[in-house]
Amino acid sequence: MKTMQVCLNVNGESKEWSIAPGDLLLDVLRREGYFGVKRGCEAGECGSCTVLVNGKPINSCLMFAAQAEGREVLTIEGVEQGGKLDPLQEAFLEYGAVQCGYCTPGMILSAKALLVKHPDPTEAEVRDALAGNFCRCTGYLKPVEAVLAAARIYRQVGPSGARPRAKHRSALHGKKR
């Protein structure tokens, strides 16, 4: 089996991995223990395997691992910081936006890319940002509510990943739009 090296940054850490030339990023990430990257349709339809590459959501089932050379990859494992959940993760918990949980990592990453770029989205913009993430438990309403709630925290404290303190927790339950 021929192998090659790929150097990339995953969740803030530099990595140098030995891969096969035809390996897909999804397979390599899971092989390296990033199990939050879910294998779903493997055809770019369902969004379960979403990761951020240089800040943009992509389907890791459609990207060759070799193409990640020199890129920054963010998986769900890198969204919390110092053991503190991101406001999006808090909001998904608070709003019960997690059913079986399989789509949740992809949804949170798609939402994070949206909020970092655009911390004051409309509901329609949230729905568009999540349109590539399928939930087969049919639970789209609560994720949308959770993202809108997290957006309020992002606007207050920024996307630093700080766990919302008491006053921010109340903001999570602020007026729904």
Place this chain on the structure above:
Amino acid sequence: MFDHVEAFYRPSTIPEALRFLAKGHGRGRFVAGGTHVVVQADRSIRFLVDITRLGLDYVRQGSRACVVGATTTMAGIENSPAMLALANGILATAASTSGSVQERNMATVGGDLANASPAADIATPLLALDAVVVVADARGRRKIPLADFFSGPHRTVLGRALLVEIVVPAPPRGGRVGWSFQKLGRTESDISVVNVAAGLQVDLRGCCRWTRIALGAVGPTPLRARTAESRLVGQRFDRDVLERVCDAVAREVRPITDLRASAEYRRQMSLVLTRRALEECAARGGCPL
């Protein structure tokens, strides 16, 4: 799925990319966004040549044309000020309906043209805009009008050349020009059942001076409805003429039945979407019906 791939090359220049492809002796493949190459999972591929590091991700606005690099993503087109300003933004609109956010961050305009799906959303407005593709091979660069580029479903005249960029000439001068992109799919971002791109220029007497009508997913390639166009130019742009032109489009398309729609439905929807497109062109050109 790609267990048989022996090497993955990441060239930084076009000549280097062409050399790597040639070394593959027909078993090499260029890859950019991966949305087609990976899904098609062609097991004969032995060599992959990544073309995303060739510096072909750009939109350049010139005085006589807008030039789009082949590896510009759909998201790049959708958000480009030049694309939003050109022809009522029909290229940006078409790009924004080409799949989910993730797919639009990956899929490239060159890849979508090289894949030559008859239903590719971006191809139809590019045809309406008289786009020309620039391709490079070992002998140098040449230009191919997009209308001559597609040779069948998933077939092009590209051969082993690299699609480098797409030149979109400036639309006709003189004002009173409007453009429209219309799409029918199961959802907004799903593959088209029918799509239509049109441009229209109406003179001060209310006569059509110039028009383009292009359709996707209703033939073996994206196509121009040239007979319908010729029935419109020089005519007074009114309801009767509009209906005759739309009927001509319905006769001119060559749809097939597949799992998404019947040929009959596609033919009827070609008529409906062309009507909507020309109405929108007229309204945007400042001469509504």
